[in-house]
Amino acid sequence: MKITPLIVTYNRLEKLQKSLAATLALPFDSIVVIDNHSTDGTREWLKAQSDPRLHCYFSPENSGGAGGFARGVTYITENITTDWVVFYDDDAWPDPAFVDNFSRIVTDKYPLYCARVLSADGRLCPMNVPWSAPQDTCFAAIHYLVNKNAFIPAPDTPSVVCTFSFVGAIVSSRLIRESGSLIEKDFFIYFDDVCYSWRLFSQGNPILYHPDLIMHHDVPSAASILPAWKQYYLLRNLLLSRRVLNSPPFFGRTATGLRIAHSLLRALKSPQRIHCLRLLVRAVCHGLSGKRSLPGKPGL
Numbered sequence: 411m412k413i414t415p416l417i418v419t420y421n422r423l424e425k426l427q428k429s430l431a432a433t434l435a436l437p438f439d440s441i442v443v444i445d446n447h448s449t450d451g452t453r454e455w456l457k458a459q460s461d462p463r464l465h466c467y468f469s470p471e472n473s474g475g476a477g478g479f480a481r482g483v484t485y486i487t488e489n490i491t492t493d494w495v496v497f498y499d500d501d502a503w504p505d506p507a508f509v510d511n512f513s514r515i516v517t518d519k520y521p522l523y524c525a526r527v528l529s530a531d532g533r534l535c536p537m538n539v540p541w542s543a544p545q546d547t548c549f550a551a552i553h554y555l556v557n558k559n560a561f562i563p564a565p566d567t568p569s570v571v572c573t574f575s576f577v578g579a580i581v582s583s584r585l586i587r588e589s590g591s592l593i594e595k596d597f598f599i600y601f602d603d604v605c606y607s608w609r610l611f612s613q614g615n616p617i618l619y620h621p622d623l624i625m626h627h628d629v630p631s632a633a634s635i636l637p638a639w640k641q642y643y644l645l646r647n648l649l650l651s652r653r654v655l656n657s658p659p660f661f662g663r664t665a666t667g668l669r670i671a672h673s674l675l676r677a678l679k680s681p682q683r684i685h686c687l688r689l690l691v692r693a694v695c696h697g698l699s700g701k702r703s704l705p706g707k708p709g710l
Contacts, residue, residue: 649697
């Protein structure tokens with residue numbers, strides 16, 4: 411069984427070095443790194459690496475995690491013979507037992523798996539917890555407000571889920587070949603993984619969350635306040651996902667409205683209130699109109 415990690419990086423050389431060291435220490439057959447046009451010496455450092463398993467693609471632009479993973483699956487489809495692809499960012503890495511545990515767990519029943527992702531302090535990483543049920547109705551949206559645990563898997567129990575995060579997602583090569591084009595590369599960051607996995611799940615491909623598949627993610631376990639430009643993509647892509655999904659949207663109108671209201675409250679409390687409100691309005695307008703261009707971080 412051949413397993414290929416797919417790592418996307420941008421201007422985080424120190425984090426990439428840690429991630430790649432942990433990755434190269436495991437018996438992966440090939441390793442693909444997509445460099446999103448870094449300017450911090452990442453390109454030069456990658457070119458100096460000598461491990462024959464390492465394949466590097468140097469993008470002509472920074473297209474975010476979404477664009478990087480989309481390029482990566484295309485590269486793998488055209489250049490790598492493998493059975494499974496493991497997705498993660500440059501600030502994440504697999505646990506030393508990852509390959510052995512996956513070899514023990516994998517069955518023909520599941521073409522998709524997702525890992526238990528631990529943050530820097532060893533706790534469960536909230537941003538990478540998969541969903542076990544959609545919030546596609548008014549009742550589900552209200553239920554989520556009352557009991558969030560009803561919509562996520564028990565941390566220590568293997569269970570079927572309906573989405574995954576791109577940190578620790580494991581996709582069969584068959585699905586990579588058949589569905590790689592479904593990754594919304596224009597999303598830049600956020601909801602590209604939820605949108606992609608929900609599409610696959612809705613097409614009849616079950617996803618198994620397994621706590622013995624452990625990934626480490628070098629981020630705090632406590633939720634932090636996102637900068638305004640990231641809030642833009644979070645909200646814009648939430649609205650865009652309702653347009654691009656052929657299957658029913660993962661977040662229904664009530665859940666979407668509640669998230670817009672939550673973003674509005676955060677913008678009103680921000681020291682940069684005017685800037686945050688302006689980006690919120692743009693996010694809603696771009697999401698509802700279907701705008702897919704990448705305004706990028708500086709101007710927005």
